[in-house]
Amino acid sequence: MVKKLPGENVNGNLCRVAEASGSPDRQSTDNRWILDDLEATHRLGRDLAGQLSAGTVLLLQGQLGAGKTSLVQGIALALGIHEPITSPTFALAQHYPQGQPPLVHLDLYRLERPESANDLFLQEEEEALAMGALLVVEWPERLKLNCQDAWTLQLDHGPGEGRTAVLHPPSS
Numbered sequence: 001m002v003k004k005l006p007g008e009n010v011n012g013n014l015c016r017v018a019e020a021s022g023s024p025d026r027q028s029t030d031n032r033w034i035l036d037d038l039e040a041t042h043r044l045g046r047d048l049a050g051q052l053s054a055g056t057v058l059l060l061q062g063q064l065g066a067g068k069t070s071l072v073q074g075i076a077l078a079l080g081i082h083e084p085i086t087s088p089t090f091a092l093a094q095h096y097p098q099g100q101p102p103l104v105h106l107d108l109y110r111l112e113r114p115e116s117a118n119d120l121f122l123q124e125e126e127e128a129l130a131m132g133a134l135l136v137v138e139w140p141e142r143l144k145l146n147c148q149d150a151w152t153l154q155l156d157h158g159p160g161e162g163r164t165a166v167l168h169p170p171s172s
Contacts (some may be wrong), residue, residue: 035163041067044165047072047117052151054101054132057125058145059140067163068138071155072105075136079103080122087138093124095131102133108142 035041048071052058057061058075060068070119071088079099088094088107095104106124111117121143140147148171158164 012166013087031167033165034158034164035067037161038067038070040158040166041070042074042077043076043158045076045087046078047070048153048167049075049078049134052134054134055129055148057128057135057137057150059150060136060138061140061152062171066155066156067165071153072103072136072138075134076103076105079134092120093132095127096133097159101135102128102131103129104131105132106135108137108139110131111142113141115142121145130150 019052033040033044035044048058060071063066069085073085076099079096079101081096081099081103083096085094085096085105088105089109092107092110094105096105100154104124104127106121108117108120111120121137122138122145127133137150140150140152151169152168153167154168156164
C-alpha cells in the first residue's frame with residue numbers, strides 16, 4: 001500500500017511536468033510516501049511514469065536494497081515495457097526503446113571516479129534526449145555534475161519491511 005505521509009497534499013498529479021526538460025509548472029513542497037511493500041513501490045513507479053515526460057531525468061538515491069530498481073520496474077510497466085528489468089550494475093546502462101516513451105536505465109554504482117560517472121551520464125543523457133526517452137539514474141551520488149533540471153527521488157528503508165520515498169522537483 002502506498003501511503004502519503006501526514007500533512008502532505010496529493011492532487012492527482014505528482015510532478016506536473018510542463019515541458020520535456022522536466023521543468024515543473026510549480027515548485028511545491030516535496031511529495032512523501034510510505035511504501036509498505038514491493039507492490040507499493042511498483043505502483044509509485046507506475047504513477048511517476050504517468051507524470052514524467054520524455055526528456056526528463058529522474059535521479060534515484062538510496063542505500064543498497066532501498067527499492068531503486070523495483071521503482072524502475074514499475075516505471076517500465078507503465079511505459080509498456082514487458083521484458084525483465086534488472087539493475088544495470090554491470091552493464092551500466094540498459095535501453096528500452098519499445099517504451100512509450102522509451103526508457104534509459106543507468107546505474108553508476110560501480111563507477112568510483114566522478115569523471116567516469118560524469119562522462120557516462122552525459123553520454124547517456126544525450127542519447128536519451130535523441131531517443132525522446134525518460135532517463136532514470138541509480139546512484140547519482142557518484143556524479144560531480146549540477147543536475148538542477150532533474151527530479152530526485154530519495155528512497156530509504158522505512159518501518160518494518162517498508163520504504164519511504166521523497167520526491168524533490170528540479171531546482172531550476
